Amino acid sequence: xxxxxxxxxxxxxxxxxxxxxxxxxxxxxxxxxxxxxxxxxxxxxxxxxxxxxxxxxxxxxxxxxxxxxxxxxxxxxxxxxxxxxxxxxxxxxxxxxxxxxxxxxxxxxxxxxxxxxxxxxxxxxxxxxxxxxxxxxxxxxxxxxxxxxxxxxxxxxxxxxxxxxxxxxxxxxxxxxxxxxxxxxxxxxxxxxxxxxxxxxxxxxxxxxxxxxxxxxxxxxxxxxxxxxxxx
Amino acid sequence: xxxxxxxxxxxxxxxxxxxxxxxxxxxxxxxxxxxxxxxxxxxxxxxxxxxxxxxxxxxxxxxxxxxxxxxxxxxxxxxxxxxxxxxxxxxxxxxxxxxxxxxxxxxxxxxxxxxxxxxxxxxxxxxxxxxxxxxxxxxxxxxxxxxxxxxxxxxxxxxxxxxxxxxxxxxxxxxxxxxxxxxxxxxxxxxxxxxxxxxxxxxxxxxxxxxxxxxxxxxxxxxxxxxxxxxx
Numbered sequence: 001x002x003x004x005x006x007x008x009x010x011x012x013x014x015x016x017x018x019x020x021x022x023x024x025x026x027x028x029x030x031x032x033x034x035x036x037x038x039x040x041x042x043x044x045x046x047x048x049x050x051x052x053x054x055x056x057x058x059x060x061x062x063x064x065x066x067x068x069x070x071x072x073x074x075x076x077x078x079x080x081x082x083x084x085x086x087x088x089x090x091x092x093x094x095x096x097x098x099x100x101x102x103x104x105x106x107x108x109x110x111x112x113x114x115x116x117x118x119x120x121x122x123x124x125x126x127x128x129x130x131x132x133x134x135x136x137x138x139x140x141x142x143x144x145x146x147x148x149x150x151x152x153x154x155x156x157x158x159x160x161x162x163x164x165x166x167x168x169x170x171x172x173x174x175x176x177x178x179x180x181x182x183x184x185x186x187x188x189x190x191x192x193x194x195x196x197x198x199x200x201x202x203x204x205x206x207x208x209x210x211x212x213x214x215x216x217x218x219x220x221x222x223x224x225x226x227x228x229x230x231x232x
Numbered sequence: 233x234x235x236x237x238x239x240x241x242x243x244x245x246x247x248x249x250x251x252x253x254x255x256x257x258x259x260x261x262x263x264x265x266x267x268x269x270x271x272x273x274x275x276x277x278x279x280x281x282x283x284x285x286x287x288x289x290x291x292x293x294x295x296x297x298x299x300x301x302x303x304x305x306x307x308x309x310x311x312x313x314x315x316x317x318x319x320x321x322x323x324x325x326x327x328x329x330x331x332x333x334x335x336x337x338x339x340x341x342x343x344x345x346x347x348x349x350x351x352x353x354x355x356x357x358x359x360x361x362x363x364x365x366x367x368x369x370x371x372x373x374x375x376x377x378x379x380x381x382x383x384x385x386x387x388x389x390x391x392x393x394x395x396x397x398x399x400x401x402x403x404x405x406x407x408x409x410x411x412x413x414x415x416x417x418x419x420x421x422x423x424x425x426x427x428x429x430x431x432x433x434x435x436x437x438x439x440x441x442x443x444x445x446x447x448x449x450x451x452x453x454x455x456x457x458x459x460x461x462x463x464x
Contacts, residue, residue, distance in 0.1 A: 007363050019258065022353055026253040098363035100370050107366030111441040119364040121254055121355045121433070131239050131330035132351040134339030138332050141373045142397075165374075201353070209343040 003086040005110045006030055007103060009096045009122020010048050012226065013202030018051050022201065027120045028052050034089040036062045038078050038106055041093045048091070066090075066102045075109050082115045094226075096124045100144055100170075126168055129197035129228035132207045136232050139165030146171065146179065153179070157186045160231055167231045173224040180222050183229065187212045193232045199225035235318040237342045238262055239335060241328045241354020242280050244458065245434030250283050254433065259352045260284050266321040268294040270310050270338055273325045280323065298322075298334045307341050314347045326458075328356045332376055332402075358400055361429035361460035364439045368464050371397030378403065378411065385411065389418045392463055399463045405456040412454050415461065419444045425464045431457035 008031060011018060020028075031052055039045040042063045049056045064078055081088050090097040090106055097103030098119070110117050130137055143160075146153045146169055160167040171179045183194055195209040204225055210218075240263060243250060252260075263284055271277040274295045281288045296310055313320050322329040322338055329335030330351070342349050362369055375392075378385045378401055392399040403411045415426055427441040436457055442450075 021258040021261070022256050024254050024256050026251065029253070096359060096363050098365070098369050099359070103363070104366055104369050107364060108441070109366075111366045117364040117366075117439055118437075119360040119432075119439075121353070121360070123353045124356075124359050127328060127331070127356055127359050128351040128353070131328050131335070132339060132349040133330070134336055134341075134343045134349075137330050137336050138376045139374060142371060144370045200351070205350075207349055207351075209340070 001085055002115055003082040003084070003088060005082060005106065005115050005117045006034060006087060006089045007097045007107070007117065007119040008089045008091045009120060009124065010045070010091050010094055012094045012123045012125045012200060015044075015047065017202045020051065022123065023052065024121050027122065030120065031089060032056070034087050035060065036064070036081050036086050037089045037091055038064045038066045038103075039091045040065075040067055040101060044093060045091050066106065068102060070102060070105075075105060078106055079109050079113060079115075082110065083113065096122060099124065099126065123201055125197070125200045125226060125228050126170075128200045129195065129207065129230060130166065130168060132197065133166065133195035133230045134209050135166040135193060135195055135230050137166070141165060141167050143167060143169040145169065150178070150182070154182055154186055157183060162189060162192055162232070165232070169229050171227060171229065173226055176222040176224065176227045179229065180220065183231065184212060184216055187231075195230040196220075196222070197228040197230070198222065200228065233317055234347055235314040235316070235320060237314060237338065237347050237349045238266060238319060238321045239329045239339070239349065239351040240321045240323045241352060241356065242276070242323050242326055244326045244355045244357045244432060247276075247279065249434050252283065254355065255284065256353050259354065262352065263321060264288070266319050267292065268296070268313050268318050269321045269323060270296045270298045270335075271323045272299055272333060276325060277323050298338065300334060302334060302337075307337060310338055311341050311345060311347075314342065315345065328354060331356065331358065355433055357429070357432045357458060357460050358402075360432045361427065361439065361462060362398065362400060364429065365398065365427035365462045366441050367398040367425060367427055367462050369398070373397060373399050375399060375401040377401065382410070382414070386414055386418055389415060394421060394424055394464070397464070401461050403459060403461065405458055408454040408456065408459045411461065412452065415463065416444060416448055419463075427462040428452075428454070429460040429462070430454065432460065
């Protein structure tokens with residue numbers, strides 16, 4: 001019998017903010033029974049397992065590294081574990097595997113080989129930000145990262161048309177302030193709204209949605225916490 | 233001091249499949265301390281509270297109904313609770329409040345009145361489906377419901393351009409088969425993929441992603457379970 005592929009969300013906040021009560025107990029039980037993991041970061045994955053269960057037998061656990069550089073050999077290795085009847089857990093560095101990370105490729109291969117995939121309930125900063133934004137949740141679009149080049153980024157922002165739902169994107173934390181300032185300066189529509197969702201589930205969580213016009217007259221300093229931007 | 237607005241996801245499966253272990257313990261603790269809820273369906277909300285805590289004092293809990301018919305008076309009532317220092321919990325009929333439901337409007341009003349909003353971790357069929365789909369999770373678009381009229385729906389499907397990320401939509405369960413057949417017959421691109429995610433987190437959960445070309449030659453019968461469709 002083939003194994004199952006479990007998609008295991010991991011915390012999205014800083015490690016020091018870890019609280020086991022954020023995790024559904026069924027996830028802990030499932031993880032305790034898995035001995036092979038495909039992970040984006042071995043060090044953080046080991047620490048997460050130990051936090052879920054301090055007695056977790058890390059030394060007898062297999063970690064296969066899967067990241068942007070992974071080639072077909074790496075994916076075939078994981079497929080073989082599954083075809084040989086082993087359950088495999090997939091963990092990203094943070095958040096939900098399969099969303100903006102290499103977990104997607106593993107799922108693709110699993111589908112091609114009729115492996116059953118079980119996504120587990122957990123934190124997603126994209127979803128939590130959208131829930132709390134008060135912006136359009138009937139229609140929305142996730143754009144991932146905007147271009148790194150400032151001019152290209154401003155052009156991409158200009159293309160986010162209004163009245164077609166919410167536009168969600170992420171940035172690397174050290175560019176938060178720059179991108180925020182660009183958004184404020186790019187949009188001319190007084191009524192357009194921006195949600196900034198900072199350090200979701202973390203100690204410094206802060207979520208605000210305001211008209212861009214209002215934000216122009218405020219002094220907003222964004223620190224280097226993971227941040228989600230949503231424009232409606 | 234103002235109250236906080238807590239966004240409380242509720243199970244997305246059938247009630248008989250309820251398992252408390254799918255719920256993060258911190259959500260149960262928070263819910264136990266809330267005495268006022270804005271809900272889409274009072275009956276299911278009461279039952280969910282009782283399942284989270286059989287001793288929950290339902291008789292001393294206030295439920296305000298918020299749905300598509302709610303007018304500004306209903307929303308002002310909730311705002312007043314918050315301004316008077318009460319915490320308020322928002323619950324949809326299933327899944328995450330604020331995503332494709334009236335919770336969005338409450339959050340909008342909360343932001344305008346500088347009420348702090350706290351979204352809690354829980355199940356979202358949209359997100360779980362996307363995670364497991366193996367389709368593009370770097371860029372995706374949620375379209376909500378497609379048009380009810382069959383010709384208009386087929387036209388909407390034709391507009392879902394390939395290579396621009398994943399297109400996610402939902403349907404009312406009794407139209408699942410019709411929509412599935414339309415998708416199969418509308419797309420001419422042999423390599424285009426469709427993910428069908430059925431009854432996510434429920435007893436009949438089934439998630440498959442295949443090329444539309446392959447699906448054309450299979451006999452697929454969709455029952456009336458909640459289903460998410462994703463086309464890449």
